[in-house]
Amino acid sequence: MQPVVQIENLTKEFKGKRAVDDVSFTVQRGEIVAILGPNGAGKSTTMLMMLGLLKPTAGIAKLFQEEPQSRAVHERIGVMLQQVSLMDALKVKELLALFQAYYPKPLSLETLVKLTGMTNGELDKRTEKLSGGQKRRVGFALALAGDPDLLFFDEPTVGMDSTARKQFWLTVKELAEQGKTILFSTHYLQEADDIATRIILFNEGKVIADGSPIEIKRNLLRQSISFKLNETIEKAYLMNMKDVLAVVEDKGRLKLMTENPDSVLRKLFELDLRLEDIAIEKGRLEDAFEQLTVEQEVS
Amino acid sequence: MGMLLRECKIEVIRIFRNPYFIFWSLLMPIIFYVIFTKVVNTGMENQALWNAIFLMSIAAFSVMGSAIMTLGIRMVQEKSEGWTTLLRVTPLPASSYFIAKMIGQSAVHVFSIIIIFFAGFLINGVTMPFGEWLLCGLWILLGSAPFLAMGLLVGTMKKVDTASGVSNIFYLLLAITGGLWMPMEILPKLIQTIGMWLPAFHYGNGAWAIVQGESPELKNVLILGMYLILFMILSIYIRRKQEVV
Known part of the structure; x- marks a missing residue:
């Protein structure tokens, strides 16, 4: 089977310092992959390179065997980045409608509401009036708007309360069951352990372990x-x-x-x-x- | 095409929902107009002509400001908040973002021009043949292109504070040296000489000519066109440089 994500010898240097150091891995369809590591381990940098938002110093990153910047790839991915505020002066439903129009086969508003647990009251609110947690939820809905095959979440649950977290991971599992591939970064071991089918452990820019949560934990404790x-x-x-x-x-x-x-x-x-x-x-x-x-x- | 149209529509909605826009682009210029035609005695020989000419100055002043500031600062804000980054991983072509911003802004300018012209009619009974109104409106709308490009240039800045500070200063300097606040003739000679080479004077001058039954000078068009090209090249060049990280 062709990998959904393919990364070979990916390296990124910032002013001579290696933020990501010779990282290689592939991800198959349907996997839920946690990129786990402490802050500054190179998780976000790796994700940005996968998305084509950051140019690697060396190595390649491909999604669906194509360049991540291509429009064909953009139509098949959904992304939730860290700390993105939403376009202001728009109601949530207007923003969602705008995003739906970007994709060839978007999910309906009802489906998005159901998946993310937004309320009708929230849909009519202006984006600048939302709380941090509500904004995250809208960000999640935006990532799902195009019914993507591959989802990227960069530290998705930062700023969510425990109920919102639960709802979020429940939906993620449901999406994975539908055959979607999911990649998320986190610095919570617990989260990675509960949700992921595979953990890629980063430290100081390198992959130091890659396996199922059980294998990883066994290695940790050995x-x-x-x-x-x-x-x-x-x-x-x-x-x-x-x-x-x-x-x-x-x-x-x-x-x-x-x-x-x-x-x-x-x-x-x-x-x-x-x-x-x-x-x-x-x-x-x-x-x-x-x-x-x-x-x-x-x- | 449908995507672009929707994008423009959204931009228009957002500008209208912005209270600062209403204040700075509509209310302020109209208050200015009242002060300089009703309150302060400017001692103009032909008061009716002055009323019409100053109406054009004030409309140009409004559109120029919203082109530079609303467009530029908004782009910086969206970039600094990460929104632009998110758009880069959606199927929306990068060019659509810029084009929609400029078209949306221009659509709003049509509205501003109509409101300000109408205010001139209500306040001072400014009248002229319909054709002249239309030509003036078109000139102010199309002549704003170099200022939109300047907005794009402001949009390459990193911080909202810098962008709003810098664009405010340039905006006011341009407006004053271009004779949009007071006639060029009463400004000091040196400023007149400098102003002749800046875009604002030529922007206003085209509309002033139309009001007096003449047509804009070729020089007006050329200088505005030159600034349009200059600002476009600069902003594209800076953006390219910023993208390679």
């Missing part, structure tokens, strides 16, 4: 215990211990991979082995993960 051992022991024996996922031998050290270092350590001591120079290491995703959790606590 830790290792390493030590020197002054006697020989069958690797298979360690391998069969409870909670040990893998055993690696490296430069005279044995390394046990585990999600539960405490219990493995206890076992090792019970065996009364002559362990030396014990070290416990966190998974390589841990740094990014910590930043994510810290931010969640703050916000």
Whole structure:
């Protein structure tokens, strides 16, 4: 199957600093992809390049095997960018009608209202009189106006209250069931975990993990215990211990991979082995993960 | 085509809903007109002719202002708020955005011209053959092209504050040095000389000629055309440079 999104060696430098560093991935039809990472990880920059709004320093970004700037692509995508205020002096329904006219096969106003949960009162309001959350909802409706096959949401739930969030993600799931492809960026691990079928984890401009939420979480939690051992022991024996996922031998050290270092350590001591120079290491995703959790606590 | 028409219509609706537009483009010029024809004694020999001529000045002043400011500042505002970026990922061609803005603005100018002409008739009983009214209106409408282009140029600025400050200054300087507030003849010689090379004088002068039963000079058309081309090239050049990021 041809990928809907295709990104190869995408790189963006701002004044010599690499905001996005050699990123490659493809997205297939029907996937819900979360681009997850702390602030400044390069999520938005990557998204802007995918949309053709920012010129890559190197690499290519293609949507539906075409240049993202082409009109054919624009007719098939819907976009919700961060911090876009709406055209003022217009009623919501006038703005929606304007957007519907841009596309060959737009969704009807009733469908848009149903999908986004807007009220009739909101439709008659001027855009400048809306609250932040209401504006986001109109932005969502604008993204859906053309009945797009591919949707981009850049930090979509910032500024939404919990009810609005719930409604938003419910609709997103419904859209995915209809075969639409969805890409969203977020710095909430929880959101990515709940909604996405796939998480692409960004840190410092690079993709550091790419997989289903279950795989990602397993990677995040995986830790290792390493030590020197002054006697020989069958690797298979360690391998069969409870909670040990893998055993690696490296430069005279044995390394046990585990999600539960405490219990493995206890076992090792019970065996009364002559362990030396014990070290416990966190998974390589841990740094990014910590930043994510810290931010969640703050916000 | 339908898309463009709808886009123009939306622009017109938005301008009319803007209270500043009504105030600056209609109310202010009309108040000005009353002051300089009714309140202040200008000592003109032919008061009726002065009333008609000054009516043209004030109509030109109104349209020029809304072309530079309403258009320019609105574009800066839409750009700084991210709206223009969102439009770039919709199927709306980029050119439609600019064309619709200029056509919509011109449609509103037709309305302004009619209101101001009518005010002249009501306040001072200004009359002239219908053909002359029409020609004056057309001149003011079409002659505003270089100012619309100047609006596009203002529209390339990054901040709303800068755009509104800069365009305000240029607008007022142009209006004064172009003889739109008071006749060119009573301005200092130096300003007259400079003003002769700026677009506002030629814009007003075309309409003043029509009121006096003459036709606009070729020089008026040429200079306005030159400024139109200059501003267009500048704004296209700056926009190209800004797009490559």
